[in-house]
Amino acid sequence: MPDLSDQAVAEIARCVRCGACQGVCPVYDVVRREHAAARGKIHLFERALAGGDEALQGRRLRDAISLCLKCGRCTVACPNSVRTADVVRHAREIRRSETPKNLKTVAASEILADRALMRGSAKFLRLVRSLATQKIEGRPGIVMRLAVPGEGARRTLPEPPDAGFFESAGGADVVVPGGGKKYLLFTGCVGDVLRPQASEAVVALARLAGVNVVAPARQVCCGLMSHMTGDRGTAEELARRNIEVFSMYGADAIVTPCASCATMIESHYPGIMPDAVLPEVITFSEFWSRDLEGRIGSRGAERSPVVLGFHEPCHMDEGTKERSTVRRMLSSLQRAVYVRTAGEDACCGYGGAFNVEHYGVSRAIGTKKQAGYRKAHVKLVATECAGCVLQLVDVLADQDEPPEVITTAEAVERYG
Amino acid sequence: MIERALISEFKKAVGAEHCTTDPADLALYAYDATTVEGNPDCVVFPATTDEVAAALRLANDARVPVVPRGAGTGLSGGAVPVKGGIVLSLARMNKIIEIDRANLVCRAEAGTVTGVIASAAVAQGLYYPPDPSSINFCTIGGNVAHNAGGLHALKYGVTKNYLLGLTAVLPGGEVLKTGVRTMKGVVGYDLTKLICGSEGTLAVVTEVTLKLIPHPPHRAVAVASYPTAKAAGEAVSAIIAARILPAMLEFIDNTSLRCVEDYLKVGFPIDAGALLLVEIDGRPESVRAELDTAVEILKKNGATSLSFADDPVGCERLWEARRAVAPSLGKASPRRISEDITVPRARIPDALERIGDIGRKHAIPTAVFGHAGDGNLHVNLLADQRDLAIRPRMQAAIEDILRLALDLGGTLSGEHGVGLAKKSCLGWEIGADGMRILREIKKTFDPNNILNPGKILPEIGSE
Ligand SMILES: Cc1cc2nc3c(=O)[nH]c(=O)nc-3n(C[C@H](O)[C@H](O)[C@H](O)COP(=O)(O)OP(=O)(O)OC[C@H]3O[C@@H](n4cnc5c(N)ncnc54)[C@H](O)[C@@H]3O)c2cc1C
Ligand code: SF4
Ligand code: SF4
Numbered sequence: 001m002p003d004l005s006d007q008a009v010a011e012i013a014r015c016v017r018c019g020a021c022q023g024v025c026p027v028y029d030v031v032r033r034e035h036a037a038a039r040g041k042i043h044l045f046e047r048a049l050a051g052g053d054e055a056l057q058g059r060r061l062r063d064a065i066s067l068c069l070k071c072g073r074c075t076v077a078c079p080n081s082v083r084t085a086d087v088v089r090h091a092r093e094i095r096r097s098e099t100p101k102n103l104k105t106v107a108a109s110e111i112l113a114d115r116a117l118m119r120g121s122a123k124f125l126r127l128v129r130s131l132a133t134q135k136i137e138g139r140p141g142i143v144m145r146l147a148v149p150g151e152g153a154r155r156t157l158p159e160p161p162d163a164g165f166f167e168s169a170g171g172a173d174v175v176v177p178g179g180g181k182k183y184l185l186f187t188g189c190v191g192d193v194l195r196p197q198a199s200e201a202v203v204a205l206a207r208l209a210g211v212n213v214v215a216p217a218r219q220v221c222c223g224l225m226s227h228m229t230g231d232r233g234t235a236e237e238l239a240r241r242n243i244e245v246f247s248m249y250g251a252d253a254i255v256t257p258c259a260s261c262a263t264m265i266e267s268h269y270p271g272i273m274p275d276a277v278l279p280e281v282i283t284f285s286e287f288w289s290r291d292l293e294g295r296i297g298s299r300g301a302e303r304s305p306v307v308l309g310f311h312e313p314c315h316m317d318e319g320t321k322e323r324s325t326v327r328r329m330l331s332s333l334q335r336a337v338y339v340r341t342a343g344e345d346a347c348c349g350y351g352g353a354f355n356v357e358h359y360g361v362s363r364a365i366g367t368k369k370q371a372g373y374r375k376a377h378v379k380l381v382a383t384e385c386a387g388c389v390l391q392l393v394d395v396l397a398d399q400d401e402p403p404e405v406i407t408t409a410e411a412v413e414r415y416g
Numbered sequence: 417m418i419e420r421a422l423i424s425e426f427k428k429a430v431g432a433e434h435c436t437t438d439p440a441d442l443a444l445y446a447y448d449a450t451t452v453e454g455n456p457d458c459v460v461f462p463a464t465t466d467e468v469a470a471a472l473r474l475a476n477d478a479r480v481p482v483v484p485r486g487a488g489t490g491l492s493g494g495a496v497p498v499k500g501g502i503v504l505s506l507a508r509m510n511k512i513i514e515i516d517r518a519n520l521v522c523r524a525e526a527g528t529v530t531g532v533i534a535s536a537a538v539a540q541g542l543y544y545p546p547d548p549s550s551i552n553f554c555t556i557g558g559n560v561a562h563n564a565g566g567l568h569a570l571k572y573g574v575t576k577n578y579l580l581g582l583t584a585v586l587p588g589g590e591v592l593k594t595g596v597r598t599m600k601g602v603v604g605y606d607l608t609k610l611i612c613g614s615e616g617t618l619a620v621v622t623e624v625t626l627k628l629i630p631h632p633p634h635r636a637v638a639v640a641s642y643p644t645a646k647a648a649g650e651a652v653s654a655i656i657a658a659r660i661l662p663a664m665l666e667f668i669d670n671t672s673l674r675c676v677e678d679y680l681k682v683g684f685p686i687d688a689g690a691l692l693l694v695e696i697d698g699r700p701e702s703v704r705a706e707l708d709t710a711v712e713i714l715k716k717n718g719a720t721s722l723s724f725a726d727d728p729v730g731c732e733r734l735w736e737a738r739r740a741v742a743p744s745l746g747k748a749s750p751r752r753i754s755e756d757i758t759v760p761r762a763r764i765p766d767a768l769e770r771i772g773d774i775g776r777k778h779a780i781p782t783a784v785f786g787h788a789g790d791g792n793l794h795v796n797l798l799a800d801q802r803d804l805a806i807r808p809r810m811q812a813a814i815e816d817i818l819r820l821a822l823d824l825g826g827t828l829s830g831e832h833g834v835g836l837a838k839k840s841c842l843g844w845e846i847g848a849d850g851m852r853i854l855r856e857i858k859k860t861f862d863p864n865n866i867l868n869p870g871k872i873l874p875e876i877g878s879e
């Protein structure tokens with residue numbers, strides 16, 4: 001294995017082995033082995049990646065590299081701010097360039113990368129859903145008929161819509177005229193194909209408030225999945241194409257219903273394309289506080305409002321501002337009561353490729369979310385990340401009376 | 417090396433996927449929070465007391481060393497398998513078995529993270545006070561093995577003060593239940609307290625019974641800065657002498673506070689020579705009154721600035737800052753050496769002054785912080801202990817510091833334990849008769865010397 005980059009070496013050198021990262025790592029909490037948390041990963045990278053002992057380069061090193069949700073909790077807890085997620089991503093890039101591709105994650109990265117394929121696969125999904133999946137009475141979503149290989153559990157997916165967001169618009173841009181700032185709506189793959197209701201909600205609310213929003217049909221996947229699996233080539237290509245679209249439209253800011261897409265564009269595009277000039281990127285709740293709050297009216301309070309819980313995505317801005325804004329937004333809903341539940345800020349365990357590669361661990365992390373919602377009798381869980389939606393649909397499905405999972409944009413549209 | 421046949425026996429005892437000899441795994445269980453390393457030959461992850469017993473029986477029959485491991489956050493090399501053999505990790509034994517609200521007792525498996533127990537108690541309006549700075553990631557079994565202390569030891573005591581009973585497995589595989597679940601009990605020698613602090617050399621703890629107390633209704637923290645470490649030390653002695661018993665009384669010197677401020681940005685005055693964190697808890701009225709008295713004393717002893725926190729979030733933030741001091745010193749010096757001396761509280765100003773002298777004498781920069789209220793000072797030597805040119809000077813400085821502790825009527829280690837780090841000077845403090853009894857106790861528990869060999873007790877002849 002070639003040398004680590006200077007930056008990765010510097011991260012590794014800062015680790016003092018205190019173990020603080022173990023106390024916060026959602027993967028460690030389930031796997032309970034050193035290589036799951038940052039300290040063990042760092043130690044193994046130090047010993048194995050920096051050359052030398054071949055014997056250390058086996059399965060455990062692969063596990064150490066792949067068993068990470070990149071949630072960033074270890075970095076926050078680390079007194080020396082060691083950025084393990086970055087080191088892991090770097091290790092994945094090296095691995096990917098050297099070893100046979102992991103078919104499962106490559107397939108995921110490449111399907112997402114190809115919008116035509118992605119849209120095609122949505123149609124395909126609808127076609128085969130009666131064959132491969134089934135609807136079970138009393139359970140949200142649709143359930144795969146076959147168990148995930150090697151896991152014994154059957155995956156639950158959100159019910160596919162009849163048409164994707166751009167598909168409904170005949171493949172054209174979706175435009176909401178309005179005054180003031182011009183926003184670009186970045187739907188993300190999920191907000192286009194799997195859960196267009198999220199993008200539709202943003203559009204409907206913008207229309208109500210008279211805010212100028214354009215959703216360019218030529219946008220592509222943000223590339224986070226490719227970036228995180230170390231597929232640098234695909235990530236670069238996607239970033240390049242999106243940046244081209246952004247510059248064509250010249251918006252004041254980009255708004256997206258998904259915090260993960262926002263993180264990718266805001267935090268990783270500058271690294272991938274250092275010269276690009278990017279507009280500000282905000283997620284839906286920030287958009288609400290700037291331009292929707294007080295302007296979308298209300299349908300009045302409900303006599304028996306639905307109990308709504310929240311799930312905090314790891315990719316919400318680390319700054320507390322965004323995290324308190326989304327809660328203020330949910331508290332303002334007239335037709336739903338937002339209750340703070342225990343563990344609403346715990347990781348859902350999704351992690352994109354992580355969920356594909358380590359379905360069992362991913363699900364075990366996610367299943368822990370059930371207790372808090374159950375205790376508060378939550379009927380509906382809102383979150384601001386597409387990946388979290390997919391995961392929560394799956395992991396909450398097998399509790400009694402599972403709550404429905406929606407995006408925060410839909411929550412405001414339905415219950416504002 | 418361990419024979420293949422024995423490995424398959426271990427696999428049978430704990431399940432094949434919970435026993436590993438993968439070279440990468442051996443590297444991953446070669447360390448704790450110190451810089452010492454040593455590979456084991458095999459790592460096992462039992463899930464029950466019975467599995468621990470089975471593993472110990474096998475190891476004992478084959479005379480293979482067994483090193484118990486909690487979270488590997490120890491600061492004396494205790495969990496490092498310096499003689500190879502088996503690392504026995506309790507990471508999978510992490511359940512709280514019960515919180516008995518009627519009797520204020522908690523039972524938990526040894527691998528449970530201490531902070532998880534503390535939060536579960538708080539959720540019931542109860543309090544488990546021992547809170548080592550590693551509380552959010554160390555295990556209760558490790559705390560018992562080290563008799564860990566914490567920020568609140570001054571008023572509330574250390575792990576052993578809350579330990580009512582244990583389930584522990586002896587090296588031969590016998591399961592021993594010690595102690596009581598009552599608040600008193602004097603039947604026989606106190607085996608519970610003997611195992612507490614034995615650093616995994618006498619038995620493997622698998623389950624603990626802990627005493628809980630009602631949660632104090634209110635707390636407030638004052639942060640006072642002083643121009644010099646010595647001035648702050650004098651304020652500590654003055655508070656103790658004034659018969660105030662703060663819940664916490666912590667000392668942070670300038671180097672330490674700069675490192676932690678760099679990490680957490682709590683707003684500490686980085687030009688202060690030293691800071692004191694003084695916490696009072698109890699009923700709101702009494703907290704206010706006692707805090708006023710404490711503040712008077714802090715001022716009289718030359719505090720140059722004061723700030724306060726009296727809400728749970730503010731207090732938690734200050735604890736977090738204090739807890740981050742040790743690891744954030746790693747930024748200043750990743751290969752530093754950290755000592756853990758404890759002196760009588762009236763001697764703190766002397767100790768601080770003489771530590772400064774020792775650092776200057778050996779030309780080694782120092783940083784000092786710690787639980788000043790109970791006399792426990794973490795003296796850090798900020799130099800690279802792997803650097804052979806500096807190492808002898810560091811050794812000499814350590815010796816001076818340890819001698820200083822004993823000179824002032826103190827002890828070599830307040831809470832981090834002996835482990836590997838201090839076993840060569842154990843005899844200085846406890847004397848020849850003490851050493852003999854320690855050895856005999858060890859032999860009675862572990863006649864084949866398989867449990868954590870090479871820890872605490874120096875090899876015969878090397879004293
Ligand atoms: C940042 C930081 C701050 C710290 N602050 C404090 C502090 O304020 N106060 C304090 O007292 N300590 C402190 N420590 C030291 C350390 O956290 C404690 O000693 C803790 O009790 C170790 O627990 P562990 O689970 O990590 O044990 P390990 O490090 O895994 O093991 C420590 C010793 O206990 C033995 N052991 C572990 N589990 C068992 C068991 N179940 N049965 C028998 N033997 C066992 C091991 O063999 C070893 O000898 C700190 C450490 C760090 C890294
Ligand atoms: S918290 Fe940071 S310094 Fe401590 S062990 Fe983890 S990565 Fe290393
Ligand atoms: S980023 Fe998250 S999952 Fe990855 S090591 Fe850190 S805490 Fe664990």
